[in-house]
Amino acid sequence: MATLRIPDVVPSPTEDSETLMKSFKVLWLCVGLGTNEKSVISVLGHRNASQRKKIRETYQQLYNKSLIDDINSELSGDFRKAVILWTYEPSERDARLANGALKSRKKTITQLQVIVEIACASSPDHLVAVRQAYCGLFNRSLEEDITANVPMPIQKILIGLVRSYRYDKELVDPSTANEEAAILREAIRTKQLDHDNFLFILSTRNSNQLRATFECYKQNYGLSIDQDIKSCGKGLLESILKVVIWCIDSPEKHFAEVVRASIVGFGTDEDSLTRAIVTRAEVDMMKVRGEYIIANKTSLDNAVIDDTSGDYRKFLMTLLGAKV
Amino acid sequence: MATLRIPDVVPSPTEDSETLMKSFKVLWLCVGLGTNEKSVISVLGHRNASQRKKIRETYQQLYNKSLIDDINSELSGDFRKAVILWTYEPSERDARLANGALKSRKKTITQLQVIVEIACASSPDHLVAVRQAYCGLFNRSLEEDITANVPMPIQKILIGLVRSYRYDKELVDPSTANEEAAILREAIRTKQLDHDNFLFILSTRNSNQLRATFECYKQNYGLSIDQDIKSCGKGLLESILKVVIWCIDSPEKHFAEVVRASIVGFGTDEDSLTRAIVTRAEVDMMKVRGEYIIANKTSLDNAVIDDTSGDYRKFLMTLLGAKV
Structure with a gap:
C-alpha cells in the first residue's frame, strides 16, 4: 500500500x-x-x-x-526540507518533528497533531524508537518536553498517548468493546475528556480493539465518537481528540485530511504537506490517495501538482509513485 | 559492582x-x-x-x-527455578516475573514490588524490552494485565511507572528538584498519593534528577520522603510508594531489604531470594551486599548459607561470587 x-x-x-x-x-x-x-x-x-x-x-x-x-x-527551500526528512532514520525524523512541534511558538492543532500521529498512527516499536531517539537528540525525554510546553489537559492526553505500547494483536474482545464504548460515552456526556478511564482506553488498547470499540459506540449511541466529541466544544482539546480517533481508526483518512488542509485556501502549508507524504509514502499512501478522492472528488496527485512547483514538486510526486 | x-x-x-x-x-x-x-x-x-x-x-x-x-x-525445586530464571533472556525473565506477580492470588507488596523493581530499578531500554517481551509471551500488554488484576489507585501508579522512559542523563536541575520536592510534599501532606502531579514526577523524571529531588525534600522538610509517606498510612499504597522511592534512590538498599525479608522469621521466601540474587548478580550485587551488612550487621552470604541448602545454595553462592 x-x-x-x-x-x-x-x-x-x-x-x-x-x-x-x-x-x-x-x-x-x-x-x-x-x-x-x-x-x-x-x-x-x-x-x-x-x-x-x-x-x-x-x-x-x-x-x-x-x-x-x-x-x-x-x-534549499522546501525541497531541501523534504529530502532531509526523507533521509533521516524514521525514528530520528519523528523525534525532530515532535521537537519542532513542541518548540513552535504557536501550539495549534497543526503543530500538536504531529505528536498524536507518532503515538497513534505508528507501530508500538516505532513509537518506542522515537522516544529513545528524542532523548539522545535533545537530552530530555519527550514527556518532559510535552510537560514543559503544553498546558493541561492536553498535556495529560499527549503524555498518556506517547507512553502507550499498543500490542497489535488481531483478536478483539467484543464485550470489552461494548463496556469501553459506554465508558467513553459517559466521559463525553459529562464533558470529562481528560478523565483517567477515558484516557486509559485510548492510550492502552490496541488499534483493532479500539476500532471495535468505536464501531460499538456508533451502533449503541447513533453517532460516531469523533462526531460526538464535537458536542463537548470546538476547542483544541476536542480537535486533538478527533485526530486521536482518526489516527487510530483510519490513519489514511487523517493523512488525506492533513494534505487537504495543507493546500486549501491561499498559500500552502508545505511543512504539513511534506510531513504527510514523507511519513506515509512507504506505509499507506495508496490508501491515503483513495481516501483523498472519496473526500474531495479530486485526486491527491493533482492537488500536489497544482500547489507545488520545481524540484519540490518532483520529489513529492516521486514519493507518490509518479515517473518524473 | x-x-x-x-x-x-x-x-x-x-x-x-x-x-x-x-x-x-x-x-x-x-x-x-x-x-x-x-x-x-x-x-x-x-x-x-x-x-x-x-x-x-x-x-x-x-x-x-x-x-x-x-x-x-x-x-528440580528451587534450584531449577533459579537456574531457569538465570538462563532466560533478562527481558523475558522479567516479563514472566511480572506476569507471575499479576496472576498470583494474593496481591501483597511481596508480589507487586516485582513490577516496581522492573519499572524503577532497571534501565529505560530494559523496561521497554520487558514490555515488548510481555506482549509476545502473553498476547496482552503489561498495562492491560495490570488494569485487569490490580485495583485502583495502585493500578494507576503501576501503569504510570511501567510506561516511563527515564532517560538517564547526568545533569540535574536544582530548581526543578526544589519545585518538585514541594509538589511531592503537598501531595503527601494532603494524602493524595495518586495525584497526577505526584505520579508524573515519579514516573517521568530520571533517577539522578529524582535523587536530587528526594535530597531537597529531606533538607526542606526534615524527613526523608519515604519516612514521610508513612504518615499517610500503612496500607499497600504506602508500601508500594516506599518501594518506588527506594528502587529509584538506592536499588541496592531495596534488594538488600528483599533478601532480609525473604529469610527473616520461620521459613524462607525462596522466590524473592532467588529473584533478588538472579536479577542483581550482574548489576549491583556487590553494593547490595554492602547495604545488607550496614542494615543487618551480618553478611548477606552468611544469611544465604544459613537459609538454603544443596545445589540451590551452591548456585546462589556461585552468583554471589563464591568458589563452591
Whole structure:
C-alpha cells in the first residue's frame, strides 16, 4: 500500500553514494544544477528506509561526511526540507518533528497533531524508537518536553498517548468493546475528556480493539465518537481528540485530511504537506490517495501538482509513485 | 559492582552446550547426579547475559531442543527455578516475573514490588524490552494485565511507572528538584498519593534528577520522603510508594531489604531470594551486599548459607561470587 517505487535492480549503497557525491560536486562547480537535483531525487526518492540507512552509512564511510549535512548545504527551500526528512532514520525524523512541534511558538492543532500521529498512527516499536531517539537528540525525554510546553489537559492526553505500547494483536474482545464504548460515552456526556478511564482506553488498547470499540459506540449511541466529541466544544482539546480517533481508526483518512488542509485556501502549508507524504509514502499512501478522492472528488496527485512547483514538486510526486 | 565471576578463558558456546548436554545425559542415565548438577552450575553460573544467550542459541542449533526445556525437565525445586530464571533472556525473565506477580492470588507488596523493581530499578531500554517481551509471551500488554488484576489507585501508579522512559542523563536541575520536592510534599501532606502531579514526577523524571529531588525534600522538610509517606498510612499504597522511592534512590538498599525479608522469621521466601540474587548478580550485587551488612550487621552470604541448602545454595553462592 506504499506509493514508493523501488527499481527492480537497486544500485549498491556505494554506487548510490557516489552518484549523490557527484551530484553535489557538480552543484559546487555550478554546472547543470537541474540535472543534479534530478539525480538526488532519482536515487533517494526510490529507496526504502533500510536502503537509505545503508546509503547514509556508506556515504559517511566513503567521504567521512554526513549525507544529511551535505544535503543541507547543497539543496534549499522546501525541497531541501523534504529530502532531509526523507533521509533521516524514521525514528530520528519523528523525534525532530515532535521537537519542532513542541518548540513552535504557536501550539495549534497543526503543530500538536504531529505528536498524536507518532503515538497513534505508528507501530508500538516505532513509537518506542522515537522516544529513545528524542532523548539522545535533545537530552530530555519527550514527556518532559510535552510537560514543559503544553498546558493541561492536553498535556495529560499527549503524555498518556506517547507512553502507550499498543500490542497489535488481531483478536478483539467484543464485550470489552461494548463496556469501553459506554465508558467513553459517559466521559463525553459529562464533558470529562481528560478523565483517567477515558484516557486509559485510548492510550492502552490496541488499534483493532479500539476500532471495535468505536464501531460499538456508533451502533449503541447513533453517532460516531469523533462526531460526538464535537458536542463537548470546538476547542483544541476536542480537535486533538478527533485526530486521536482518526489516527487510530483510519490513519489514511487523517493523512488525506492533513494534505487537504495543507493546500486549501491561499498559500500552502508545505511543512504539513511534506510531513504527510514523507511519513506515509512507504506505509499507506495508496490508501491515503483513495481516501483523498472519496473526500474531495479530486485526486491527491493533482492537488500536489497544482500547489507545488520545481524540484519540490518532483520529489513529492516521486514519493507518490509518479515517473518524473 | 557485579558479583558474577566469569573465567579469564571462557569456553566456546559449543563447548558449553556440549558440557550441559553431557550433564543432562548423565542425569538421564542416573549416574553421578551430584557431579552433573555441579557442571550445570559451573557453566551457567559463570556466564553473563550475552554469553548465556549464545549458549541458548547454540544449544538449540546443536540439539534442536530448548535449553530451558531441558533444564526444566532435568533439574528440580528451587534450584531449577533459579537456574531457569538465570538462563532466560533478562527481558523475558522479567516479563514472566511480572506476569507471575499479576496472576498470583494474593496481591501483597511481596508480589507487586516485582513490577516496581522492573519499572524503577532497571534501565529505560530494559523496561521497554520487558514490555515488548510481555506482549509476545502473553498476547496482552503489561498495562492491560495490570488494569485487569490490580485495583485502583495502585493500578494507576503501576501503569504510570511501567510506561516511563527515564532517560538517564547526568545533569540535574536544582530548581526543578526544589519545585518538585514541594509538589511531592503537598501531595503527601494532603494524602493524595495518586495525584497526577505526584505520579508524573515519579514516573517521568530520571533517577539522578529524582535523587536530587528526594535530597531537597529531606533538607526542606526534615524527613526523608519515604519516612514521610508513612504518615499517610500503612496500607499497600504506602508500601508500594516506599518501594518506588527506594528502587529509584538506592536499588541496592531495596534488594538488600528483599533478601532480609525473604529469610527473616520461620521459613524462607525462596522466590524473592532467588529473584533478588538472579536479577542483581550482574548489576549491583556487590553494593547490595554492602547495604545488607550496614542494615543487618551480618553478611548477606552468611544469611544465604544459613537459609538454603544443596545445589540451590551452591548456585546462589556461585552468583554471589563464591568458589563452591
